[in-house]
Each structure stands twice: as C-alpha cells, then as structure tokens.
Amino acid sequence: MTNLEIFEESKKYMPGGVNSPVRAFKDVELTPPVINRGEGVYIYDKEENKYIDFVGAWGPMILGHCDEDVVNAIKETCETAIAFGAPTELELQLAKHMCTTLDNVEMIRMVNSGTEATMSAVKLARGYTGKDKVLKFAGCYHGHFEGFLVSAGSGLLTEGIPGSAGVPQESIKNTLIGQYNDIENIREVFRKYGKDLAAVIIEPVAGNMGVVKAEDSFMKELRALCDEYSTLLIFDEVMSGFRVNYKGAQSLFKVKPDLVTYAKIMGGGLPCGxxxxxxxxxxxxxxxxxxxxxxxxxxxPIVMAAGLATLKKLHNNPQYYEKIEKLGAMLQSGIESISKEKNIPVVVNRCGGMMTIFFTNRDKVRCYDDVMSCDVKVFKKFFTHMLKNGFNIPPSQYEAMFLSVKHSEEDIEKFLEIFRSFQYN
Ligand SMILES: Cc1ncc(COP(=O)(O)O)c(C=O)c1O
Structure with a gap:
C-alpha cells in the first residue's frame, strides 16, 4: 500500500487517521508520510522515501533511531520480563541513576507519559500545600489533563476559559494563566491569588510555543515569589530534560524547583514519565x-531498561552534548545569515539541541504574544519545501526541531542548502 492509501484507510478507523493530532499535518494542509522504519538520523516511509529527521519522535530520539544499545536493552529484557506489576530491580536502577545524576531529584515516582507526570505533580503539590490554585503560563503545554487545557480569556489577564470541548469550567476554575517572562504580571497574580496558590508549573525552556527560554531574572523572581507565598515551583522538563544538556534546563538557572517532571528522553522512545x-x-x-x-x-521493565540504557549512554558521553551544541550553533548561524542575505524576516531561538525558526518581523521572541506574530503562511511554504527535499521537521510553527547525536555537519550543510533555495516571496 502507498502512503496515501494507508493514511486514507487509517482515517476510517482512527479519528483524523492518527493517535495524536499534530501528526495529521492539519496546520500545513498536507498528507503525512506513513513512517515504516528508522535508522540513525534517517526515517523511511512506506514508499521507501528517505528523510533526514529533525523531529526525533518529538524529542525522545536523542541517540538517533534504533540506537544499538537501546535496542539490545529492550530485546534482552523482553526475553524474561514484560510486565509484573510488582517491584523490580530495573526500576530501582533507573530511579537511583536519576537521583544520583540529576539535581533536585531526591525521590521519584515513575508513570507512563508526560501528561501523567505533570497532572500527578500538580495533585501532589495541592496535597502537600493544602491549596487549590495552580498558575501556568500562556504558550506552555503540560499535556492533555483537563486542568491544563485552558486558554487565556480575552482581556482577562488571569482567568481562563476552556481550551478544548469537554472541559467543564468547573475543572479549570483553579487554573490561572500568567505571561511568560513578564514578572510584573506574575507579581500581580501572586498579590491577588498567592495565598491560595499551590503551585506554579513552567517549562523553563518552553518548546510548545516553539523554543522560548525563560530569562534568568524572571526565574529568580518567580522562585522568590513562590517562597514568599509557600507555593511549590514545578519545572516541567518533559521536553527539556536530558535535551538542552544532561541535567536539563534547571541547570541553566541558579534556581531550585521543588518538583520536576520528565518523560520523552527518559523512556528511550518507549512510553514513560x-x-x-x-x-x-x-x-x-x-x-x-x-x-x-x-x-x-x-x-x-522494558520501559525501564530502554530508559536506563539511554540515560547511562548520555551520562557517560558528555561529548554528545558538545556535538549537538556545535551542530545547533552551525544550523542557527547558517539560517540567520541566509535569512539576512535573502531578506527573510526570522528569529531563531535555540537552546542546545532544540530550536525554532520563527517567521516574524519582531526582533525577539520571548513570550506567547511574540510567537503569535509569526506568519504561518510562510511557515507552511517553508515546511512544504523542506519535506519535498527530504527533511522531516515539525509540521507547525509552534513546535521545536530536535537534533540527535547521529546528525552530522553534512546533514546541517544540506539543511542550509535547501533553506537557501526556499522561495520566500
Ligand atoms: C513540556 C511538556 N509537558 C508535558 C507533555 C505531555 O507529554 P505526553 O505527550 O507524554 O503526555 C509534553 C508533550 O509534548 C511536553 O512537551
């Protein structure tokens, strides 16, 4: 069957033909290729078209597709241990590895996804503080838990409206929305609601409005406000953990979170959080x-084995992060200089191996409002051009591209060559 035949038939059995909406390519109005296999930096569709992959399963595949050590760990484990619902030594090994190699991680509870991790962390914060309200930031995504599917109400700084059908007002009445990198706005939220605020949850390096990094002073003041009001600070490192460097985004700030969530890379490509x-x-x-x-x-056990193999390999090879940083810097500066030459208005935000090219006239992108200034029509044209030329990048302006240790300078040069041939006008 061709890509198209499979996708058309998938639509009969799965809503939109997919199991997670962004895969349907709706924003870019195209039909997605149906992926059959992956190896290193490449993925191949059902028609054996080859793509250089800058999505990496939306983050997890930092070691590239089907890394030998991860595959072996999975194979070895599933010979004898698929599931028990009982304590195993493998879960101890992963928990101990994370507690000893990460900062501010004294104890862990394993779950099966990022959504589960963040919603459970918020419940724990409520249980610990005895308070109900939670502050999240416009543009940050923490999974599909009802309490997080909130849009900023027009004109109302902090009172949310449901961001999805099926979310009762009742479920989000304790969710407040703040503006990323705007400490005045956050001070106001604390002044009004601080005594009822159980937790603030933040992507310290946001990836879900494209890449936007929290500013140092913002993070410091946020921590101080949390301390003043006995509110817990939760870093959602589902995307940035083991990604921007081994110790994640929290190592970039001199600020300690109370709770941290992980998923994606920590499961080595298997469902984990x-x-x-x-x-x-x-x-x-x-x-x-x-x-x-x-x-x-x-x-x-299989998930724990894949996660452990991935995290050990990353921890034992700090040069991987140096390589990713070097390739990321090469890609960023290449895109910036080609855009300048060709008069394409862009802002490139990058933190280690996560990066977004924002098609905007603004000088900087530092909050949700800046992100919303992007020209999504230009993005769509850019995406189509990259895909046609064998590059798999996220099919939305508001997502991050990911590099892996398997990318090479040659891959970056090819990317830049194709970007140069992009007809912007
Ligand atoms: C920062 C962040 N938190 C939470 C989630 C939800 O994770 P999952 O899709 O594994 O439920 C995501 C998913 O992209 C994420 O990027």
Whole structure:
C-alpha cells in the first residue's frame, strides 16, 4: 500500500487517521508520510522515501533511531520480563541513576507519559500545600489533563476559559494563566491569588510555543515569589530534560524547583514519565502519604531498561552534548545569515539541541504574544519545501526541531542548502 492509501484507510478507523493530532499535518494542509522504519538520523516511509529527521519522535530520539544499545536493552529484557506489576530491580536502577545524576531529584515516582507526570505533580503539590490554585503560563503545554487545557480569556489577564470541548469550567476554575517572562504580571497574580496558590508549573525552556527560554531574572523572581507565598515551583522538563544538556534546563538557572517532571528522553522512545523532587514532598504520596496515584504499567521493565540504557549512554558521553551544541550553533548561524542575505524576516531561538525558526518581523521572541506574530503562511511554504527535499521537521510553527547525536555537519550543510533555495516571496 502507498502512503496515501494507508493514511486514507487509517482515517476510517482512527479519528483524523492518527493517535495524536499534530501528526495529521492539519496546520500545513498536507498528507503525512506513513513512517515504516528508522535508522540513525534517517526515517523511511512506506514508499521507501528517505528523510533526514529533525523531529526525533518529538524529542525522545536523542541517540538517533534504533540506537544499538537501546535496542539490545529492550530485546534482552523482553526475553524474561514484560510486565509484573510488582517491584523490580530495573526500576530501582533507573530511579537511583536519576537521583544520583540529576539535581533536585531526591525521590521519584515513575508513570507512563508526560501528561501523567505533570497532572500527578500538580495533585501532589495541592496535597502537600493544602491549596487549590495552580498558575501556568500562556504558550506552555503540560499535556492533555483537563486542568491544563485552558486558554487565556480575552482581556482577562488571569482567568481562563476552556481550551478544548469537554472541559467543564468547573475543572479549570483553579487554573490561572500568567505571561511568560513578564514578572510584573506574575507579581500581580501572586498579590491577588498567592495565598491560595499551590503551585506554579513552567517549562523553563518552553518548546510548545516553539523554543522560548525563560530569562534568568524572571526565574529568580518567580522562585522568590513562590517562597514568599509557600507555593511549590514545578519545572516541567518533559521536553527539556536530558535535551538542552544532561541535567536539563534547571541547570541553566541558579534556581531550585521543588518538583520536576520528565518523560520523552527518559523512556528511550518507549512510553514513560516521572515526577520527582524533594523527599519531604514525595513522601506525601501513597502508600506513605495521603496523595493517591497509581499505575498498572508504571515502572514497566522494558520501559525501564530502554530508559536506563539511554540515560547511562548520555551520562557517560558528555561529548554528545558538545556535538549537538556545535551542530545547533552551525544550523542557527547558517539560517540567520541566509535569512539576512535573502531578506527573510526570522528569529531563531535555540537552546542546545532544540530550536525554532520563527517567521516574524519582531526582533525577539520571548513570550506567547511574540510567537503569535509569526506568519504561518510562510511557515507552511517553508515546511512544504523542506519535506519535498527530504527533511522531516515539525509540521507547525509552534513546535521545536530536535537534533540527535547521529546528525552530522553534512546533514546541517544540506539543511542550509535547501533553506537557501526556499522561495520566500
Ligand atoms: C513540556 C511538556 N509537558 C508535558 C507533555 C505531555 O507529554 P505526553 O505527550 O507524554 O503526555 C509534553 C508533550 O509534548 C511536553 O512537551
């Protein structure tokens, strides 16, 4: 069957033909290729078209597709251990590895996705503080949990409206929305709601409005406000963890979160997530404490083995991050200089191996409002051009591209060559 035949038939059995909306290429009004296999930096569709991949399964594949060590760990484990729903040594090994190699991670609870990690972290924060309200930032995404599917209400700085059908007003009445990198706005939220605020959840390097990094002073003041009002600070590192460097975005700021969430890379490409942090908070979790959270598949042995193989390899090879940084810088400066030459208005935001090319006239992109200034028609044209020339990049202006250790200077040069041939006008 061709790509098109498979996708058309998929639509009969799965809404939109997909199991996660962005895969349907709706923003770019194209039909997605149906991916059949991956190897290193390449993915191949059902018609054996080859693409250089800058999506990496939306982050997890930092070691490239089907890394030998990860594949072997999965194969070895599934010979004898698929699922038990009981304690295993593998989950201990991954938990211990993370507690000893990461900062501010004293105890961990494994779950099965980023969504599960963030929603559970918020519940834990509520249970720990005895408060109900949670502050999130416009443009940050923390999964599809009802309490996070909130859009900023027009004109109202902090009161949200449901961001999806099926989300009752009741479920989001305790969710407040703040403006990223705007400390005055956040001070106002705290003045108004601080005493009821259980937690602030933030992507310290946002990837879900494209890449936008929190500013140092903003993060410091945010921490100070949380301390003043006894509010917990949760870093959502589902995307940035093990990505911007091994220790994640929190190592870029001299600020300690109380809780941290991980997923994506920590599962080596298998369904995984975790929330972690201060022991005195984590000990409020059932069976030790009163906050209930459970999972039949949590800590699954095959997932733990894939995660452990991935994290050990990354930890033992710091040169991987140096390589990714070098390639990222090469890609960024190449795009910036070609855009200047060709008069294409862009801002390129990058943090290590995550990067977004924003097609905007603004000088900087530092918040959701800047992101919304982008010309999505130009993005669509750019995306189509890249795909036609064998590059798989995220099919939306508001996402991050990801580099892996398998990318080479040659791949970056090819990217730049194709970018140079992009007809902007
Ligand atoms: C920062 C962040 N948090 C949470 C999530 C949700 O993770 P999942 O898709 O594994 O549920 C995502 C997904 O992209 C994410 O980027």
């Amino acid at each position: 975790a929330y972690c942090g201060r022991k005195d908070i984590m000990e409020k979790l059932s069976p030790l404490g009163p906050v209930y959270q459970a999972g039949t598949m949590s800590g699954n």
